[in-house]
Amino acid sequence: xxxxxxxxxxxxxxxxxxxxxxxTPPAPTEAIKVLPAPVDTALRAxxxxxxxxxxxxxSSWNFPGWRGLVYAPxxxxxxxxxxxxxxxxxxxxxxxxxxxxxxxxxxxAAEFAGYAAQVxxxxxxxxKGLGELLNPVREGRKGHNPRYLDADAFTRECVEPARTGxxxxxxTLLLQFPPQTQELxxxxxxxxxxxxxxxxxLPPDVPYAVELRDAELLTPQYRQVLRDRAVxxxxxxxxxxxxxxxxxxxxxxxxxxxxxxxxVRWMLHQGLVYDAAVExxxxxxxxxxxxxxxxxxxxxxxxxxxxxxxxxxxxxxxKAEGCSPGSVLELARAIVMAMQPSTS
Numbered sequence: 001x002x003x004x005x006x007x008x009x010x011x012x013x014x015x016x017x018x019x020x021x022x023x024t025p026p027a028p029t030e031a032i033k034v035l036p037a038p039v040d041t042a043l044r045a046x047x048x049x050x051x052x053x054x055x056x057x058x059s060s061w062n063f064p065g066w067r068g069l070v071y072a073p074x075x076x077x078x079x080x081x082x083x084x085x086x087x088x089x090x091x092x093x094x095x096x097x098x099x100x101x102x103x104x105x106x107x108x109a110a111e112f113a114g115y116a117a118q119v120x121x122x123x124x125x126x127x128k129g130l131g132e133l134l135n136p137v138r139e140g141r142k143g144h145n146p147r148y149l150d151a152d153a154f155t156r157e158c159v160e161p162a163r164t165g166x167x168x169x170x171x172t173l174l175l176q177f178p179p180q181t182q183e184l185x186x187x188x189x190x191x192x193x194x195x196x197x198x199x200x201x202l203p204p205d206v207p208y209a210v211e212l213r214d215a216e217l218l219t220p221q222y223r224q225v226l227r228d229r230a231v232x233x234x235x236x237x238x239x240x241x242x243x244x245x246x247x248x249x250x251x252x253x254x255x256x257x258x259x260x261x262x263x264v265r266w267m268l269h270q271g272l273v274y275d276a277a278v279e280x281x282x283x284x285x286x287x288x289x290x291x292x293x294x295x296x297x298x299x300x301x302x303x304x305x306x307x308x309x310x311x312x313x314x315x316x317x318x319k320a321e322g323c324s325p326g327s328v329l330e331l332a333r334a335i336v337m338a339m340q341p342s343t344s
Contacts, residue, residue: 112165124171151201207248288322
């Protein structure tokens, strides 16, 4: 299994031409103001032990608390959102990132292209699809959502901008379904049938993953839809969902498409809701609530996937343990340890 050697990462690709001129805007001069944190030899050595098929990263990158961990200690806060991605991608353990803002509103292909221009060719993005199109009720729970599972809208507003702007740096387009209505949860076969129709209408050349928030929908029918449509299950560590080990029993790896990367997101610490986690963990500069059980489960899943020759994207949220770069570091150590041959 190939390892990532110590050589330099490939440079970003050339400017892509669009209908009205360059699609990929040149990197702005302000980008040089966000420098990466210094990296010691031990961290680089750890990164070099990870297989090339495994990409670890975080949910988004705009966090001033990461100065000294990901960014230089004096990195200006005002530039992190727009220009911090290049420095982020120079961290030896961070080879993927989640683009979460697309869950709330679409972004244009040119903006995706601007992201792609800041990172090496080996870097991959995990892009969330627009949540409005995956929610059966209108925002604020005000009746049925007429745009629910509208495949044409999803293709136009989510798929086309991401694949046009990111090109081969698009790792996976994530369909994160919020909690569904009670009627759908009580009819998992009906949900699976609607999901099948939706996925069948999407462009097939894009890697997709479906992430649920209702354990009742993890049924044989759902599993069959994923298999038929060559779509990944989005394994997620979240209080609303069963532990990873149980998800694996319901959705075995050998039923998922081998040509597309597995997706794991470590999202929220057990017993917390989102707002409470933010209040507890800000400024996200250290591990507050270590979760060795979830870390061990993810490491075991990574070990199994790598043994099967599967690619894998793992994204960690600050709300998992308090500091996602710290979680990635400890997870990398756990994966390397799990990969060591047994001495027994």
